[in-house]
Amino acid sequence: MPRILPGFVIALTALMMAACSSTPTKEQEAAPVVDGVQRPLPTPAKQPPVQVVETPVKTAVIEKPTQLTGPASLKDPNNILSKRIIYFDYDSNLVKEEYRPLVAAHAKYMAGDAKAKMIIQGNTDERGGREYNLALGQRRADAVKQMMSVLGAEGVRVETVSFGMEKPRVEGRTEEAFAQNRRAEIVYQTD
Amino acid sequence: MSKIRNYLFLLIFFCSSVALAQIRIEVIGGGATQNPPPLSASDYPCNYAAGGGIKQYQVAIAPFRDETGLKQPVSPVIAADLLRSGLFRMVEAAGAKPQHEPEQVDYAHWRGRGADAVVIGSVSTAADGRYEIRFRLMDAIQQTQLAGLSYVASAAQLRLTAHKIADAIYERLAGEPGAFATRIAYVVRRPGKRFELQVADADGFSPQTILASNEPIISPKWSPDGSRLAYVSFEQKKPVVYVQSIATGTRTAVANFFGSNSAPAWSPDGRRLAVVLSRDGGSQMNLINADGSGQPVRLAASASIDTEPNFSPDGSSILFTSDRGGSPQIYRIPVNGGAVQRVTFEGHYNISARQSPDGKSFTYIHRCGGRFSVAVQDMSSRQLQVLTEGALDQSPVFSPNGRMILYASEVGGRGILAAVSSDGRVKQRFTESSGDIREPAWGPIVK
Numbered sequence: 001m002p003r004i005l006p007g008f009v010i011a012l013t014a015l016m017m018a019a020c021s022s023t024p025t026k027e028q029e030a031a032p033v034v035d036g037v038q039r040p041l042p043t044p045a046k047q048p049p050v051q052v053v054e055t056p057v058k059t060a061v062i063e064k065p066t067q068l069t070g071p072a073s074l075k076d077p078n079n080i081l082s083k084r085i086i087y088f089d090y091d092s093n094l095v096k097e098e099y100r101p102l103v104a105a106h107a108k109y110m111a112g113d114a115k116a117k118m119i120i121q122g123n124t125d126e127r128g129g130r131e132y133n134l135a136l137g138q139r140r141a142d143a144v145k146q147m148m149s150v151l152g153a154e155g156v157r158v159e160t161v162s163f164g165m166e167k168p169r170v171e172g173r174t175e176e177a178f179a180q181n182r183r184a185e186i187v188y189q190t191d
Numbered sequence: 192m193s194k195i196r197n198y199l200f201l202l203i204f205f206c207s208s209v210a211l212a213q214i215r216i217e218v219i220g221g222g223a224t225q226n227p228p229p230l231s232a233s234d235y236p237c238n239y240a241a242g243g244g245i246k247q248y249q250v251a252i253a254p255f256r257d258e259t260g261l262k263q264p265v266s267p268v269i270a271a272d273l274l275r276s277g278l279f280r281m282v283e284a285a286g287a288k289p290q291h292e293p294e295q296v297d298y299a300h301w302r303g304r305g306a307d308a309v310v311i312g313s314v315s316t317a318a319d320g321r322y323e324i325r326f327r328l329m330d331a332i333q334q335t336q337l338a339g340l341s342y343v344a345s346a347a348q349l350r351l352t353a354h355k356i357a358d359a360i361y362e363r364l365a366g367e368p369g370a371f372a373t374r375i376a377y378v379v380r381r382p383g384k385r386f387e388l389q390v391a392d393a394d395g396f397s398p399q400t401i402l403a404s405n406e407p408i409i410s411p412k413w414s415p416d417g418s419r420l421a422y423v424s425f426e427q428k429k430p431v432v433y434v435q436s437i438a439t440g441t442r443t444a445v446a447n448f449f450g451s452n453s454a455p456a457w458s459p460d461g462r463r464l465a466v467v468l469s470r471d472g473g474s475q476m477n478l479i480n481a482d483g484s485g486q487p488v489r490l491a492a493s494a495s496i497d498t499e500p501n502f503s504p505d506g507s508s509i510l511f512t513s514d515r516g517g518s519p520q521i522y523r524i525p526v527n528g529g530a531v532q533r534v535t536f537e538g539h540y541n542i543s544a545r546q547s548p549d550g551k552s553f554t555y556i557h558r559c560g561g562r563f564s565v566a567v568q569d570m571s572s573r574q575l576q577v578l579t580e581g582a583l584d585q586s587p588v589f590s591p592n593g594r595m596i597l598y599a600s601e602v603g604g605r606g607i608l609a610a611v612s613s614d615g616r617v618k619q620r621f622t623e624s625s626g627d628i629r630e631p632a633w634g635p636i637v638k
Contacts, residue, residue, distance in 0.1 A: 167425075
């Protein structure tokens with residue numbers, strides 16, 4: 001089931017996106033342009049002349065795609081919910097100001113979907129001990145959860161775990177790699 | 192759902208097949224060579240061990256009678272074990288006349304070559320097809336027998352028998368038990384992010400993969416009787432503590448609670464494990480039953496990180512890593528409750544403590560000079576000695592006789608295991624041909 005659902009959701013999303021961009025608006029269908037048509041006058045002519053009616057022409061406007069809701073929104077690249085990574089400074093578990101909107105959006109989603117379950121995975125760079133780094137990664141995941149709880153996400157549906165230094169995004173011993181690896185990732189159970 | 196998950200995400204299988212790659216061990220002597228550069232320039236200074244000369248015993252091992260036709264000749268294994276310990280120098284045996292019984296020993300020949308002791312022995316085939324292996328350790332000066340034992344073994348047990356003989360020789364000459372007939376465990380990371388938990392003889396021979404996974408495996412710990420391994424596997428997309436039987440491969444998830452489960456440590460009686468759980472918030476130490484039954488009991492409650500528990504040999508207290516003082520340091524807590532004591536005071540990063548088998552000292556990772564180094568500290572005097580100069584040394588463990596400290600290190604960007612004697616004088620390197628090797632654990636001496 002969890003394997004089928006995402007595929008279905010992607011297909012649905014694609015369908016909806018396609019629909020949004022190509023379907024003509026209602027106005028086009030409901031209000032065809034009526035112009036004055038010259039009709040042959042019947043003989044003998046005792047009929048009132050055909051009234052030429054001026055109907056304003058309305059240009060069809062392709063509207064902005066509708067925001068997807070529900071699980072589909074989690075993968076919609078236009079939606080902030082598709083952003084899942086919070087990066088941390090060295091030796092810090094402070095969720096930086098720039099990630100507040102991201103965390104708030106996920107908290108709102110969790111509050112709005114009573115069935116949604118989330119896992120926050122904390123990670124560290126590769127300096128230091130494996131088990132101690134596991135604890136530091138846990139602290140990062142917990143910090144994200146803490147902020148989310150304040151914003152209304154129910155704690156029991158948010159599990160925090162740590163990968164410590166075991167699952168780097170970027171291999172290598174450069175400051176850039178270290179910065180990419182100090183992170184917490186948000187994963188939904190439906191992902 | 193969990194079934195589907197298991198099929199799709201897990202590629203876990205057990206096998207007792209012998210792994211192809213062999214571990215090679217070399218003795219690198221006392222002096223440190225070609226150390227990697229430090230990770231950062233300014234740091235707490237290092238208090239390196241003094242080093243210095245080692246008193247080496249000069250031992251001659253005469254080839255055993257009738258061992259040349261064996262699949263596994265015995266005397267070369269004994270010689271390699273003794274040599275690897277760094278406490279012995281082998282006297283060249285070539286050119287000596289065959290000698291297998293006490294009355295045949297050519298003491299004049301061996302004394303002329305500087306030998307302090309001579310090992311002689313023989314192998315004979317018993318009626319049931321097994322072998323009888325006998326050895327005698329002779330004092331080359333007094334011309335008396337120091338030790339002599341006989342073993343019966345199958346062909347598959349010849350290496351183990353050789354290790355047991357090396358243990359007996361070592362114990363008689365060095366005055367402490369040998370640890371050659373023991374096993375080690377470690378994790379190999381192969382290219383393509385494949386992780387293997389392996390068990391091998393202490394000399395790196397006969398490696399066997401007991402768990403293979405596409406997700407990381409860390410913190411293997413031998414049960415006190417050597418029959419089981421506790422470890423942390425990420426196969427469920429989170430850290431879960433398992434206990435696995437070495438002989439049968441059967442395993443149990445003993446700590447799989449909401450959140451992270453990690454850092455298992457066996458109680459000396461093998462009945463309980465201290466583990467670190469995040470289910471109550473943060474990383475906190477708990478005691479659980481080693482069979483996974485019952486509910487965890489909180490060992491301490493703090494707002495800090497408390498992790499890496501390690502029992503004292505008498506089981507009364509636990510050393511652990513905590514950042515309750517602002518930086519990670521080693522602390523001690525009585526198992527049955529009581530005041531927590533800080534035990535490390537030098538530097539700003541001290542983690543991964545493991546107590547020596549006699550409980551008189553402990554080893555840990557100490558950051559100094561921009562490196563993460565293996566240190567050893569006397570329990571009562573608090574004297575600290577830094578033993579290694581790697582960039583990122585990890586996870587030190589004592590050999591079961593307390594002589595060596597095995598740890599994870601790096602050479603040329605590759606993970607290797609290395610060992611250093613607890614006085615810093617002897618260094619060894621364990622390399623694996625086709626992967627990163629890490630997370631060592633040294634099994635007990637099994638009588």
